[in-house]
Amino acid sequence: MSQATQNILEIRDLCVEAGGKPLLDHLSLAIPEGEVHALLGQNGSGKTSLMMTIMGFTNYHVTRGQILFRGREINELNVGERARLGIAIAQQRPPTINGVTLRSVVRYALKNAPNPEAKLEELAQAAQVEPFLDRNINDGLSGGEIKRAELMQLLALSPAFAMMDEPDSGVDIEALALVGSLINRLFSPDETRPVKRKAGLIITHSGNILQHLHIDKAHIMYNGAIGCSGNPSIMLEQIAKCGYEECVRCMRTR
Amino acid sequence: MRALHENEVKNVKTIQNDTEKDVLSIAGYSDACEAAPAGLVPAEQIAKEDARELAGAGVLLDGGRSGTMVVRDHQPVCVEADSQAFEMLPLATALERYPEVREKYFFKAVPPDYDEVVRRCAAQETPLGFYIRVKAGKKVTLPCQVAMLMASENIAQIVHNIVILEDDSQLELVTGCLTRHSVNRGLHLAVGENYVGRNAKLVSTMVHSWGPEVTTYPRNGTVVAENGRFESNYVSLRPAKQVVSDPQTYLNGKGATAKYLTIVLSAPGSHISTQGTVHLNAEDTGAELMHRGVCTGGEMRQGGLLIGKARCKAHVDCAGMLLDPSGKGSIESVPGLKSYHPDARMSHEASIGKIAPEEVEYLMSFGMEEQEAISMLIRGFLGTDLVGLGKELDGQIAEIAEIAGHGE
Numbered sequence: 001m002s003q004a005t006q007n008i009l010e011i012r013d014l015c016v017e018a019g020g021k022p023l024l025d026h027l028s029l030a031i032p033e034g035e036v037h038a039l040l041g042q043n044g045s046g047k048t049s050l051m052m053t054i055m056g057f058t059n060y061h062v063t064r065g066q067i068l069f070r071g072r073e074i075n076e077l078n079v080g081e082r083a084r085l086g087i088a089i090a091q092q093r094p095p096t097i098n099g100v101t102l103r104s105v106v107r108y109a110l111k112n113a114p115n116p117e118a119k120l121e122e123l124a125q126a127a128q129v130e131p132f133l134d135r136n137i138n139d140g141l142s143g144g145e146i147k148r149a150e151l152m153q154l155l156a157l158s159p160a161f162a163m164m165d166e167p168d169s170g171v172d173i174e175a176l177a178l179v180g181s182l183i184n185r186l187f188s189p190d191e192t193r194p195v196k197r198k199a200g201l202i203i204t205h206s207g208n209i210l211q212h213l214h215i216d217k218a219h220i221m222y223n224g225a226i227g228c229s230g231n232p233s234i235m236l237e238q239i240a241k242c243g244y245e246e247c248v249r250c251m252r253t254r
Numbered sequence: 255m256r257a258l259h260e261n262e263v264k265n266v267k268t269i270q271n272d273t274e275k276d277v278l279s280i281a282g283y284s285d286a287c288e289a290a291p292a293g294l295v296p297a298e299q300i301a302k303e304d305a306r307e308l309a310g311a312g313v314l315l316d317g318g319r320s321g322t323m324v325v326r327d328h329q330p331v332c333v334e335a336d337s338q339a340f341e342m343l344p345l346a347t348a349l350e351r352y353p354e355v356r357e358k359y360f361f362k363a364v365p366p367d368y369d370e371v372v373r374r375c376a377a378q379e380t381p382l383g384f385y386i387r388v389k390a391g392k393k394v395t396l397p398c399q400v401a402m403l404m405a406s407e408n409i410a411q412i413v414h415n416i417v418i419l420e421d422d423s424q425l426e427l428v429t430g431c432l433t434r435h436s437v438n439r440g441l442h443l444a445v446g447e448n449y450v451g452r453n454a455k456l457v458s459t460m461v462h463s464w465g466p467e468v469t470t471y472p473r474n475g476t477v478v479a480e481n482g483r484f485e486s487n488y489v490s491l492r493p494a495k496q497v498v499s500d501p502q503t504y505l506n507g508k509g510a511t512a513k514y515l516t517i518v519l520s521a522p523g524s525h526i527s528t529q530g531t532v533h534l535n536a537e538d539t540g541a542e543l544m545h546r547g548v549c550t551g552g553e554m555r556q557g558g559l560l561i562g563k564a565r566c567k568a569h570v571d572c573a574g575m576l577l578d579p580s581g582k583g584s585i586e587s588v589p590g591l592k593s594y595h596p597d598a599r600m601s602h603e604a605s606i607g608k609i610a611p612e613e614v615e616y617l618m619s620f621g622m623e624e625q626e627a628i629s630m631l632i633r634g635f636l637g638t639d640l641v642g643l644g645k646e647l648d649g650q651i652a653e654i655a656e657i658a659g660h661g662e
Binding site: 055057058078079080083084088089094095097098099100104105108109153157 | 610611612613615616617618619620621622623624627630631633634635636637
C-alpha cells in the first residue's frame, strides 16, 4: 500500500538577493516527508544562503518565487513563526551572545517537554556540552563544540524539518561518530522504527557524514540554482574522482 | 571602642553647585502629607496597598527578614529588628541615645558642607532616617530592609542614614526608595553613610522606583577598614525625572575591597546620572565597578572613577544599550582612572551599542516571538544570570527588560 507522499518542503522558482547581490537564481527543490537530502556544491554556490532563506532570516530578500512548507506558503512568516511550524537550523557560524547561555536557550526550547530539566541534563551529556553549558552561547567555542551545541539545540527542539550546515567539516573520526549519532537520533527519534524519519537538509563537502547517516537524495548547487540531483553515493564518488569541475562541465553541456 | 573611621575622610572636595539651588528649592514642594499613625506599627499592619508597592522595590513584609523599617513621608511608621546581632533605630533616636554616634559617625563619611544637597540635610532639626549597627563578630543571616516611601503628592523627603558594621560582622541590607504609583512629583534628598569595620562585609542593595516627576539626589559615603568589603547594588526600576548619584567609597584599610553594580533604565523624559568613585587609599585594595544602562529615550550618564593611591587592582566596566532610534535619547559613558602610585593597576572599558538584529533572529529561531528574544537579550545584557542577585531583583530586572523591549 503506498502512502501519498506529500512534500514537506517545496521551493518554486526562488530568487534571493542580499545587499544587492544575487544569491539564488530561479531555484526549485522538493523534499518529501521523511526524507533527508544532501546539498553539495562549491563554496559560493548558494548552499548556506538557501538554508538561511528557508529559515526566514531577514537579510535574505526573496525577490521571486515561493517557499512552501507542507503545502502552505511561508514567504510572509518571520523566523519565530517558521520555527514554531517545525523548521530549525544548525548554523556553521552562529553569533556569540553576551549574557545568554546555551542552557537558557535549550531550556526555552524544552519548555513544553514533560521533564525539561532532566531532559536538558541528558541532552547535555549526550552532546558532551556540559563544560560550556553555562557560558555565553558560542563564546570561544571550537568548530566541533559549536556543532555539538547546535545539535543539542536541534534535539531539544525536535523539529519536523532540520537543516544542518556542514556538520562534518573539520571534524575528526571520533567527533564525526558522535555528530553522526546525534544526527541519527534527531532524524530517527523512534529507535524501533528507524525507517520512519523526520525530514531534513544537510550541507556537506566531504560526504563524510554519509558514513553515519543514510541520505535519500543529493543535489548539487551551481550559481545559485540546483544543477543536478541524484543518488548521493554515486554523486559523491564522482565528485571525489573528478572534482566539481567535471560537474560544472557536465551541467553546462547538458 | 576604637573608631572605625580612624582614617576619616579627609580633604574631600566640596562641590559648588549653586545652579542646583533652584532645583533643590524645597519651596516648590508641599508640606501637606497624608495623616500617618501616631507611633510605630508592626510590619503586618502596614496597609495592603503600601505593602504591594513596597514589594515592588524589594521590601517584603511577609517574613524572611531580620529587620524592617518603613519611613513614610516625614516619619518612621515601622521599626522592627528581630535579631540580637544588630540594632536598628530611627536616626534621631540613636543620636539622642548614643552621643558617640554624633561624635564619630554623623556627617563623617560625607562632610556636612559637601554640597547643597548635604547642606540641606544637615540643616534638618530632626534627622529622618535609619541607624543600623551590627555588633562585632555577628553575621546576620537574613537580610535587613528599609523602605523610604513617598506616599503623598509633591513633598520633599530629606533623609539621613547611618550603617555601622563592627569588626568581623556581616549584613545584607535592602533599601527600597519609592513613591506610591499614584504620586507624580516629589523631591528625595538622601545622605547615606556606611562604616565597614575590619573583616566586615556589607552588601547594600538599593532599589529605586519613582514617579515620572520625581527628583532624587542621593549622597553616599562609605569607609572601609582593613580587609572589609562593601558591595553596592543599585537598580533603578521606574526612572525618575532626574537622578544624580555619585557614591564615594574610601578603601582606607589594607586589603579593603568594593564592588558596585548599577543597573539603570532611562525612559523618555528622564535624566539619570549614576557615577561612583572608589578611593583606593591603602595597599592591596581592590574594586570592581559595573554599570549596565538601557536607554529608551531619556538621557543617561554612567561612569565610575577609580583613584589609586597605593598598590591596588581595580576595574570599571560601563556598558550601555541605546534602544531609541528617535535621536532624543543619549548615553554618555565616562569610566575614569586616576593614579598616584605606580603599583595601582587599574583598567576600564566602556561600550555602547544596540540590540543586534542577527542576535534577535538567532533567538527567534528557537521559536521565540520578537519581544521575547529582545527581552532575553536585554536580561543577558543586564547580567542577572551571571551576577547572582537575589530572586527579588531578578524579577525586577526582567521587568526592565520587558519595558525596554516594548519601547515604552
